[in-house]
Amino acid sequence: MAFDFDLFVIGGGSGGVRAARMAAQTGAKVALAEESRYGGTCVIRGCVPKKIMVFASEFTPTVSDAQAYGWTIHAGGFDWSGFSEKLHTELDRLEDVYRKLLDGSGVTRFDARATLKDAHTATLSSGDTVTAKHILVATGGHPVRPDMTNAHLGIVSDDIFNLKELPKSILIIGGGYIACEFACILNGLGVKVTQYYRGAQILRGFDEEARGLIADAMKEQGIDLHVGTNIVEMAAASDDRSASEAGTQSDAAMGAPARESTDLLNEDDAKGGPIWVKATNGAEHEFDAVLFATGRKPNTDDMGLEEVGVKLGRNGQIEVDEYSQTSVPSIYAIGDVTDRVNLTPVAIREGMAFVDTVFKGTPTPVDHDLIPSAVFTQPEFGTVGLTEEAARDQEPVDIYCTSFRPMKTAFAGKPNRVLMKLIVSQETDKVLGCHIVAPGAGEMIQMAGIAVKMGATKADFDRTVAVHPTMAEEMVTMREPLRNA
Structure with a gap:
């Protein structure tokens, strides 16, 4: 059977766009349908606008901190209207970048909602019908x-x-x-x-x-x-x-x-x-x-998934194997719609593994182990690996932990505290988990995540010379465990 496309992607978020572009680079004929805005949750209504709002909100203590350091400075009010207008201008710019990336990769775009008619056919809200050898569902999720x-x-x-x-x-x-x-x-x-x-x-x-x-x-x-x-x-x-x-x-x-x-x-x-x-x-x-x-729910309603034989889980998520393949061999799914690890970089990795598997002839299971992540509270929280609670249920561990007032805010007379914590296997000395609560913890955990992913031991951390004076130096200067678990 001759198909219109080698790959038809449903969903123009980060995972879907990456998969479409990478597949097109192999010479495959690729199309993508997006019913709303390109960039998906992360770019339009998630990570990106949220982080910009985090930046805006962090200026609140700056005035008092500056005064504590000798500056004469006074705060004005926050202009939500002006900020919001600039925020949406930036989101529009980023959406246009996503569109251009697809166009530049030779991906055919359909600005329409797509539903499944059968294992190789999608029906668009524009009235068009397209066929594809492979279909990738990357429709994300929504808050409920x-x-x-x-x-x-x-x-x-x-x-x-x-x-x-x-x-x-x-x-x-x-x-x-x-x-x-x-x-x-x-x-x-x-x-x-x-x-x-x-x-x-x-x-x-x-x-x-x-x-x-x-x-x-x-x-x-x-x-x-x-x-x-x-x-x-x-x-x-x-x-x-x-x-x-x-x-x-x-x-x-x-x-x-x-x-x-x-x-x-x-x-x-x-x-x-x-x-x-x-x-x-x-x-x-x-x-x-x-x-x-x-809570959030995968975007699988009224897509025709179950009608064509795709198995859904209790929360409406698409059930897939380690290669992101569904119960219908020609249909795959990545990202939040599978409700595995709902993070944008994970969706992107899943999309790339899908392309390696299907279009490059290199079966690549998705690696969901030891994924670093950050929570942008104030202070930030960066984490990778096992929590203390999970680790002690698995094996005997040593807990290296310190909490202190960082130099910057301590000088300003603030009560702010930070936390640096390592979970270490007693048997192998391997660092099983790293947890940081501090300003900039998201930046720190990215680097620590590399070491933990590589299987670094506590001895490896100890051999690393501290960068002084920094908060992060505590990660390599904790010599004795605080407790055993």
């Missing part, structure tokens, strides 16, 4: 609202970047990295931030010692953080309470679905005014906005 009455009054992470103005107060629901990052960002931009998390401590799944230090730092910065707390009701502040409660009971009985649209709030919602919420501890408060950071 909880299944509760009036959840539409709240916003999700995608909405943050499109707000017309910053709220004066906000309640953030959730304790994962997205919730904590936006709590720090918005607090730094002058918003009064309250955060509810139903668990015992924020950042579940990360190292417990690091989690505790970050939680303490967030509270010191003025974030009103409540763990063991969740939201049970919400309504427009002007609503009659009894009517709201009656509606809650009625909607719940009918199984009202949560709104999962990633679009900006509609105008009626945006102008709805303060939002009343009731917490599990009985407390009632009003906020200008409520942000749900309670």
Whole structure:
């Protein structure tokens, strides 16, 4: 059978674009369909705009720090409107870069939504039908609202970047990295931030010692953080309470679905005014906005995947093998839509491994082991490898750890503390995990990640000469374990 293309990619995010470009460079005839904006979650409504907002929010303590160092300096107000306009100009520029990269690689672009008709055929919202020898699904994911009455009054992470103005107060629901990052960002931009998390401590799944230090730092910065707390009701502040409660009971009985649209709030919602919420501890408060950071879901709905035989998991994720192949041999999937490791660099690596496997004749399983990552809270958190808790369940380990006030902020009289921690195997001396909580931790963990990935031992760290005076020198000067586990 003659196909229109050798490869048809569905999704123009970082993973899909990289796979399409690399496949085209092998001489394959490649097409890509994107229903929204090129660049995907990372470039348009995730990593990039979030990190730019992190930069903006970090200027808040700069004035007091400068004064402590002898400068005469005074702060003005933060101009959200001017910042937002410049932010979107930059995102438009980056999207155009992605389009040009595809065009320059000879990839045919379809600005349309694609769904599957069969194992080799996709139908486009433009009315076109295309066939391909191989199909790669790289549609990413989206944030979801909880299944509760009036959840539409709240916003999700995608909405943050499109707000017309910053709220004066906000309640953030959730304790994962997205919730904590936006709590720090918005607090730094002058918003009064309250955060509810139903668990015992924020950042579940990360190292417990690091989690505790970050939680303490967030509270010191003025974030009103409540763990063991969740939201049970919400309504427009002007609503009659009894009517709201009656509606809650009625909607719940009918199984009202949560709104999962990633679009900006509609105008009626945006102008709805303060939002009343009731917490599990009985407390009632009003906020200008409520942000749900309670989970994400793969973009697999209404794509025809199951109809053509592609197996989906419980969260709607596409099930794949180590080569990113689905239950249908001609269909592959990479990135967040597979819900493996939901990080942009991982999606890119998966895309490259797919090209090696399918178009270069070199079967390449995706390596998801020892992936360094960063959480852009304030202070930042960089991590690679096992947590102390996971490591001690695996084997006997030594814990090398230090926490101290760094020179820069200590001189300014600030209470800020940083954490440097190594998890070391007692049997092999191999560094099993590295955790850093400090300004610039994301930059540090990238370098430490190389050593850990290479299998460095504690002796290797000890043989490395310290760079002085730096925070990171502590990583190579901790001689005795703090404890055994």
